[in-house]
Amino acid sequence: MKTPAIAKLAWLALFSIAVLMAEGHFLAALAAVLIIAAFMLGAKPGKLLRMLLPALPFIVVISAFQWLFAGPAMAALTLVRITLLYVAGSVVTATTTETEFIDTVERLLRPVSTLTRTDIGRDIATMMMLAIAFLPIIKEEHDSIRLAQEARGVSYAGFRGLIKGEIAVIVPLIYGLSARTDRVATAMEARCYGIKK
Amino acid sequence: MSLKAEDVSYRYPGAGGPAISSASLEIGKGELVVVCGKNGSGKSTLIRCLAGLIKPSQGRVSIDGQAPEKARRAIGFAVQFPERALFERTVCDEVAFGPRNMGLPPDEVDRLTGQAIDAVGISRDLMSVAPRSLSYGRKRLVAIACAIAHRPGYLFLDEPAAGLDYEGRTRITGLIKSLKAAGMTVIVASHDPLDLLDICDRLVVLDGGRVVADGPPSVESLGRAGITSDTIELARRLQSCGINVREAFSPEALADSIVEALK
Amino acid sequence: MIEVRHVSLSYGKTPALKDVSLCVRPGEFVAIMGPGASGKSTLARVMDGLYLPDAGDCLVDGVSTRADPMRARRLVGLVLQEPDDQAVARRVADDLAFGPRNIGAADIPERVAEALLQTGIAHLADRDIGSLSGGQKQLVAIAGVLAMRPAYLVMDEPTSLLDSDGKRAVMDAVATQKHAGRGVAVITQDPSVAARADRVVVMSRGSVVAQGPPAEAFAKVPPGLIGLPEMTRLSNGLRDRGIAVKRLWLTVDDAAEELCR
Ligand SMILES: Nc1ncnc2c1ncn2[C@@H]1O[C@H](COP(=O)(O)OP(=O)(O)O)[C@@H](O)[C@H]1O
Ligand SMILES: Nc1ncnc2c1ncn2[C@@H]1O[C@H](COP(=O)(O)OP(=O)(O)O)[C@@H](O)[C@H]1O
Ligand SMILES: [Mg+2]
Numbered sequence A: 001m002k003t004p005a006i007a008k009l010a011w012l013a014l015f016s017i018a019v020l021m022a023e024g025h026f027l028a029a030l031a032a033v034l035i036i037a038a039f040m041l042g043a044k045p046g047k048l049l050r051m052l053l054p055a056l057p058f059i060v061v062i063s064a065f066q067w068l069f070a071g072p073a074m075a076a077l078t079l080v081r082i083t084l085l086y087v088a089g090s091v092v093t094a095t096t097t098e099t100e101f102i103d104t105v106e107r108l109l110r111p112v113s114t115l116t117r118t119d120i121g122r123d124i125a126t127m128m129m130l131a132i133a134f135l136p137i138i139k140e141e142h143d144s145i146r147l148a149q150e151a152r153g154v155s156y157a158g159f160r161g162l163i164k165g166e167i168a169v170i171v172p173l174i175y176g177l178s179a180r181t182d183r184v185a186t187a188m189e190a191r192c193y194g195i196k197k
Numbered sequence B: 001m002s003l004k005a006e007d008v009s010y011r012y013p014g015a016g017g018p019a020i021s022s023a024s025l026e027i028g029k030g031e032l033v034v035v036c037g038k039n040g041s042g043k044s045t046l047i048r049c050l051a052g053l054i055k056p057s058q059g060r061v062s063i064d065g066q067a068p069e070k071a072r073r074a075i076g077f078a079v080q081f082p083e084r085a086l087f088e089r090t091v092c093d094e095v096a097f098g099p100r101n102m103g104l105p106p107d108e109v110d111r112l113t114g115q116a117i118d119a120v121g122i123s124r125d126l127m128s129v130a131p132r133s134l135s136y137g138r139k140r141l142v143a144i145a146c147a148i149a150h151r152p153g154y155l156f157l158d159e160p161a162a163g164l165d166y167e168g169r170t171r172i173t174g175l176i177k178s179l180k181a182a183g184m185t186v187i188v189a190s191h192d193p194l195d196l197l198d199i200c201d202r203l204v205v206l207d208g209g210r211v212v213a214d215g216p217p218s219v220e221s222l223g224r225a226g227i228t229s230d231t232i233e234l235a236r237r238l239q240s241c242g243i244n245v246r247e248a249f250s251p252e253a254l255a256d257s258i259v260e261a262l263k
Numbered sequence C: 001m002i003e004v005r006h007v008s009l010s011y012g013k014t015p016a017l018k019d020v021s022l023c024v025r026p027g028e029f030v031a032i033m034g035p036g037a038s039g040k041s042t043l044a045r046v047m048d049g050l051y052l053p054d055a056g057d058c059l060v061d062g063v064s065t066r067a068d069p070m071r072a073r074r075l076v077g078l079v080l081q082e083p084d085d086q087a088v089a090r091r092v093a094d095d096l097a098f099g100p101r102n103i104g105a106a107d108i109p110e111r112v113a114e115a116l117l118q119t120g121i122a123h124l125a126d127r128d129i130g131s132l133s134g135g136q137k138q139l140v141a142i143a144g145v146l147a148m149r150p151a152y153l154v155m156d157e158p159t160s161l162l163d164s165d166g167k168r169a170v171m172d173a174v175a176t177q178k179h180a181g182r183g184v185a186v187i188t189q190d191p192s193v194a195a196r197a198d199r200v201v202v203m204s205r206g207s208v209v210a211q212g213p214p215a216e217a218f219a220k221v222p223p224g225l226i227g228l229p230e231m232t233r234l235s236n237g238l239r240d241r242g243i244a245v246k247r248l249w250l251t252v253d254d255a256a257e258e259l260c261r
């Protein structure tokens, strides 16, 4: 049986609140809850791992800052919390198609839409979908420009090389992305986004 | 002096199967090699491995007897849609970017930049304009000038004609011809190689990541790449109705052959 | 019918279209060719009601896009030139559902399945669009518009990155549309695509410079402006070599018929 998206979102909300409030042993219990939930929803461990790996550096950096400012205990707590939240989010996204997700968000926000007599629910839902689609695009574009610059002899070795190399990536990346957002907006219009039903 | 790939395989992290499986090739100095095959057959992946931009998961590549990392100066590479990575304020700085990265002295950089711009057939008057203000076809030429500025012995071009109009494609074909004439080894990945068949020495055909044909272009090897053309089809029809024409890839070559056969 | 009547349009000071007229009738396949920057993509956007002309008018089934651009957008399905920039979702099937949902379609899953089949990418339904090749993205963009079942289909260089299989899928989709009585306009640099059209329109610097059935248009067009079909190049080549050729060839059949005699 397929769990409805709304149940998954509700679970994610409750779980997130619990993670932010819990400490010590309770966190271990929540980790167990997460593993059971992943199993019940049928999330594939390999896929979860692949989703987690690219986020790990950020999680580590954030925790490192915590260490500097709030000490090792706080850093460890932050590390565990963010990881749990991230994996919980991944479990939901990995087992929910965007169409289900968008429909649910739209349904949840329908009262707001009715109240304000706008399509705000649908707009927010679409923005979330775009954000999901756009993040990997930024990385993909970054990687492909970097490959192009490496092909032109940019070396990313050492601190100076990295900084210089990243500048040669970021300039065309920003150019490319802003032209791209324009074109994506046009493409959405061409596909009747925002048309009155 | 040659580029050698022995039993090269490549698998993208997280991908199901390998994108390239045990490819072996040897490319001699001065050759023009076209790598073709359907979408997703592994053309881009193979030439990236050959150029040392990505490291094969298995097997090895050597360039003039050296590991690719050690032979960076021998390699020029224009990725697919290379114009997307242009970023300097002027065409001149853009083309000089590579040679400067190689730490060459300024007068040498200037000389190489000028030569590269001449080689791709862009007027030197455009050296001080912004690359972004150029037409699409010109941008592509600037991007190729960037790849040849340090005078590499081996030049890799990934789909150099993709998205260009007729004039742009004609210029690219002409450019490849002149680079070959100047002694450069050129390796082109293309899903639509018909324009290059008359000038290339070798056609390497990929199918599902494997090299399934490697030799002078022939109707048979093109068939393996899923490529047919009206010219090839007509030559066959003419042979079967008794007009003895040669195998031809361009309509112009077929016209010559028809004239001969009709005499 | 899509009727473009004496349309002019500029981007600031850059004129993109100058007094352009053409039409696409139901059940007709029109190919639009021309060098870069000749205004083809701008014209496509005018036909879809995305851009309103500065002068002149564009009518879709008799109603001006100026009067009701949304109606034009719904009737005319437009596939834009850059396949990378048309995906709005991450999963292929979710992306195809976007257009139908916007027009309030009831049978979204059926439409998505049909569009996947028509473009030959049913096996990609669950793939992440980011992991697809350029050619595959091009097919996804086309499927996304087919799923809206538009009355007219306008495609901007839809086969530029496609191999022979992909090209065949697109040409089959064009034939299906035509058969169902829907008008199709395809902007293309590929003369073999244009050779199969009912009519070819050639543009240069914002104006139409040749227009007519393919053989007529290819005969009229200034040399070097666009690529010609291989068989047309052959008939021209034979003429240049002093062999009398009765008419301009478009297809292998044309050529074989005359030569095998
Ligand atoms: N960055 C990537 N991550 C995962 N798979 C990839 C990536 N790039 C290419 N592939 C896959 O590798 C195979 C070969 O791709 P590619 O070399 O780009 O083919 P071609 O250039 O012949 O179209 C394809 O199946 C493609 O989906
Ligand atoms: N968004 C835009 N802003 C400014 N100028 C543009 C824009 N889009 C196109 N142009 C200009 O309009 C002209 C026609 O462009 P376009 O319709 O894209 O031609 P084509 O599709 O035939 O290459 C070109 O000179 C181009 O530079
Ligand atoms: Mg490729």
Ligand SMILES: [Mg+2]
Residues within 6 Å of the ligand: C040, C041, C042, C081, C156
């Ligand atoms: Mg265009």
